[in-house]
Structures are given as C-alpha cells and as structure tokens.
Amino acid sequence: MKKILFLAAAAVMGISVNAQEFRFGPKVGFAMSTLKIDEKQDDLGKRNMDPKYTFYVGGMAEYKINDNFGFQAEVLYSPLGAKEKIDGVDAGVIYVGEQTKVTLGTLLVPLSAKYFITEGFSVAAGANFGIILTAKQKTVIGSDFISVDVEDENGSGEIDIKKDIKKLNIAPFVGVEYMLENGLFFDARYSLGVSNLSNDGSGGKVTNSFAQIGVGFKFGGN
Template sequence: MKKILLLAAVAVMGLSAQAQEFRFGPKAGFAMSTIKIDDKQDDLNDRKMDPKYTFYIGGMAEYKFDDNFGVQAEILYSQLGGKEKIEETDGSGMYFGFQNKVTFGTLLVPISAKYFITEGLSVAAGTNFGIILSAKQKTVIGTNLPIGVEIDGVDGEGERDIKNEIKKLNIAPFVGVEYMLENGLFFDARYSFGVSNLSNDGSGGKITNSFAQVGVGFKFGGN
C-alpha cells in the first residue's frame, strides 16, 4: 500500500511539474490614453480630454500553474496623457482658441491573473501600477486679436513642467484578452480604468487617466 501511495504521489507531482510553464519575452504596441478632469473651481466640470495616441514598449513574464490558470507580470514604458482644443468666436469675426496636450511619462507595472480558455486564447484581469516619471503640459494659443495673449505664463506657444501638480502613482485596474500562436508570437488587447486621483494641487479637483492598449510580443520558454 505504501508503495502504491508513493507511486501515486510521484505521478501526481510529475503531472503537476509537466503542467507548470514559465515564459517570458518582449512586447510593444499602440496605446490610446484619455484624461478626465473634475475641476471644482471651473465651470467645465467633469470634462474629458480628447485621446492621445502613443506607443508602449517593455517585457513580460508569465507563469502557468496548470492548463487553465496562470499569472503575468510586466514592465512597460509609455507616454500617456490627453489633449484638448477650445475655440471661441464672436459675431465680429474675433477668434480665440488654444490647444493643450498633457503627457505623462509613465513606467507601467501590470500584474494580472489569467484564465486560459484554450492553449492559445486567454483572458486576464489585474492592476496597472503606473509610476509617473515626468509630467508636461504643452499649450498652443491661436487668436486674431491685435494684442498678445498670455495664459499661465505661456505666450503664444510653450511647454511647462507640471510634475509637482501630479501625484506619482496611477493605479488602474484592467481587463484584457490575448491570443498566442504555437511559435510563441502573441497579440493582446486591454483596457485600464483610471481610478487614482492624480491631482496634487490641493484645489479639491480630480484628475484620472484611463487607457487602452493593443500590442504584439513574443514568448520564449515553455515546456
């Protein structure tokens, strides 16, 4: 009986070891980022900036516990943010407008749990821990007024550092889907929901950053 139990235990451990799988590799892709602003001191409450289109690049590591469940961790870099354009005209033909583009240079650390529907197709849910390394706002002012116009220290066109006005950590839960070919090439898509208030100016307003990502990568390793 002891021999039978020992053989059974060895067999189970062997199957378990065979099911476990570690893969790693590079990934890169396209990102669409938006910023939502709830400025308590502004009439434009709950306004959403237009999408900023950018790229991301980095690497990933995946560990499968069995045929259906696994975990994944990544390190990515992306210049997230948003942009907006405001224009005003009157009946006399006077025109005034400006464009703002906000860029957050962000180091992303996504950690997720994965469920494998088939060997190649999986869905994931997790959290993106974004570390904002830099924050800049570029403003372009346009007008046909005969006098110069200056807003927030920007005359005509300029860029300013807003890192002190933005918190360093952007926590964003996400859901996603991935499909991997037999050779290790994979394609994925996910959406990260901005829940962290990034405003650090003490005005009581709220700034959140959400973003979608579509990418491609390659996994090395496996059984």
C-alpha cells in the same frame, strides 16, 4: 543508492516540467489615453479630455500554474496623457482658440491573473501600477493667422507640471490575449484609472484611463 538516483531524477524532471510553464519576452504596442477632470467648481469643470494616441514598450513574464490558470507580470513604458481643444471667441476680426496636450511619462507595472480558455487564447484581470516619471503640458493659443506657445519662465514651450501631479496611478484592467504556436502573441486591454492624480491643492480630481493593443513574443515553454 538507487533511491537517491530515483529521487534526483524525479527532482530534475519536476524542475523541467516547471520550467516549461514559464515564459518571458518583449512586447510593444499602441495606446489610447484619456484624462477625466473634475475641478469641483461647476458642471463646466467636469470634462473628458480628447484621447492621446501613443505607444508602449517593455517586457513580460508569465507563469502557468496548470493548463487553465496563470499569472503575468510586466514592465512597460508609455507616454500617456490626453489633449484638449477649446473653441475660442470671435475677437473682432480673428477667431482665437486654445489647444492643450498633457504628456505623463509613465512606468507601468501590470500584474494580472490569467484564465486560459484554450492553450493559445486567454483572458486576464489585474491592475496597472503606474509610476509617473515626468509630467508636461503644452498649450498653444492661436487664430486663423498666428499661433503662440504658452511658455514657462525659462522660455520653454512645454511646462513642467510634475509638482501638480501625484506619482502613483493605479488602474484596474481586463484584457484578452491570443498566442500562436511559435510564441508570437497579440493582446488588448482596457485600464480604468481610479487614482486621483491631482496634487494642486484645489480639491479637484484627475484620473487617467487608457486602452492598449499590442504584439509580443514569448520565449520558453514547451
């Protein structure tokens, strides 16, 4: 009986210790997203669109194997994409230009391995698996006097380009994180887009890279 009680107590203590290594919580932040385009036509077809400044929101879960190593998984939503301004031409008495904004509503699932330099400071490396839920493009042609939205067949100012965009965006990333004793943490990371998102059949390539700076709170732990 004493042995059974001892084993039961040891098991409970083991569970308790393991539970202290698990943390979870919400996180939100700011993102800067860009699109790199290679239309496979000429040098003019290769370009980086201007950054789109946006947000992300979601949650995370972290498990520490020991004092130095751990794993983290997250589920985030972010309307990524980019924007572009094309200088126009002097059409007689007016100067006509074009502005385009692409928005990719993306569900992000980042998975990473973490190394804890100190208890509160860590570095991470992993991959973002992005599922593109929506893809919209808004184009405005304008001059000094008037601007006109390019509309689709339904008269909408935003054109649905989801059929031209692949659903999966894989982006390896590196990042850093600093956590206070109360569980509040701050992190930053950069994700490099490697997946070709172009699905229009032209043979071109479109990749989405983005940087993130955020804040969150971890429950659990010691």
